[in-house]
Amino acid sequence: MKSLAARRRHPAALIVLLIIGLFATGGLYALFSPTAGAQTKTMTAADIETGRKMFLANCASCHGMQAQGTADGPSLVGVGAASVDFQMGTGRMPLAAPSVQAQRTFPVKFNQEQIDQVAAYVQSLGPGPAIPDEQYASGVGGDTARGAQIFLVNCAMxxxxxxxxGALTRGKWAPPLQNIEGKHIYEAMLTGPQSMPVFNEANxxxxxxxxxxxxxxxxxxKESPGGHSLGNIGPVGDAFFFWLLGIPLMLGAAIWLGRKAP
Structure with a gap:
């Protein structure tokens, strides 16, 4: 007993207990944290090698030969397959020209098989978010009322x-979300591209x-039951429309009627 008590008072005991606690916390988090599940498509070593060759031909000039990052592009080690699928699947990458923000473009340069191969190669460089399962990414069976509440709290601003x-600072913008594939919406929430925050599976x-x-x-x-939507930019846009067109029309009508009066 005296020997055990002496070990508890040893200067290194606190460090050992801290290390044990960190490993236990990390293990429990990995065990119980919610996950969406990756797509079940199996990528072979040949797919990864093909993806590496496409990466070297199309991406390495900015991201580095080992995807380690350069002054022109960030490191891709650990970003995961979901980030690659989003960026390439929406035509944002490969970047056509230096810009404050990558723009969504169509048609995309690569087909889905090629995107999967590059994503598999990047995933092999370090663990990261996987491409989400269709069960969640399709939106089928989702609660639209609850989704509206979550969107208004976290995204509408x-x-x-x-x-x-809408417009952001320094020339950036939050892109419109109409007619976007569900998989890409999920991947954007999961990876937080550009100015967007990351909404991982824990939060x-x-x-x-x-x-x-x-x-x-x-x-x-949905259509606009009240007439033209005016871009759905809210009451500021509506008021601007009436000030720009409505007020001049009413003033013009008043002047015309005044001149016709006897």
Whole structure:
């Protein structure tokens, strides 16, 4: 007993206990943290090698020969397959020209098989978010009312309440979200591209992401029952429209009627 008590008072005991606690916390987090599950498609060594060759031909000039990053592009080690699938699947990468922000472009340069191969190569460089499972990324079965609440709290301040997008600082912008594939919406939430914050599986569950996607897809179906939507940019845009067109028309009508009066 005296020997055990002496060991507890040893200067290194606190460090040993701290290390044990850190390993235990990390293990429990990995065991119980929610995950969306990766796509079940199996990528072979040949696919990864093909992806490496495409990376060297199309991406290495900015991201480095080992994807370690350069002055022209960030490191891709640990960004995961989901980030690659989002950036290449929406045509943002390869970047056509230096810009304050990569723009969504169509048609994309690579087909889905080629994108999967580059994503598999980048995933092999270091663990990162995987391409989400269709069960969650499609939005099918999602709660649109709950998705609207989550979107309005977390996303509307940048993307507008109707997903129409909006201006940010220093020439950047939050892109519109109309008619976006559910997989790419999920990947954007998961990886936080450019100015967007990261909503990982711990702070926004896969089910919550599915609800947001369901809400945005529901917006895609809706027409404007009150007439022209004016871009869905809110009351400021409506007021600007009336000041720019409505007030001059009313003034013109008043002057015309005044001149016709006897």
């Amino acid at each position: 940048c993307h507008n309440f109707a997903g129409s997008g 926004l569950s896969p089910e919550a992401k599915r609800d947001v996607i369901a809400y945005l897809h529901e917006l895609d179906k």
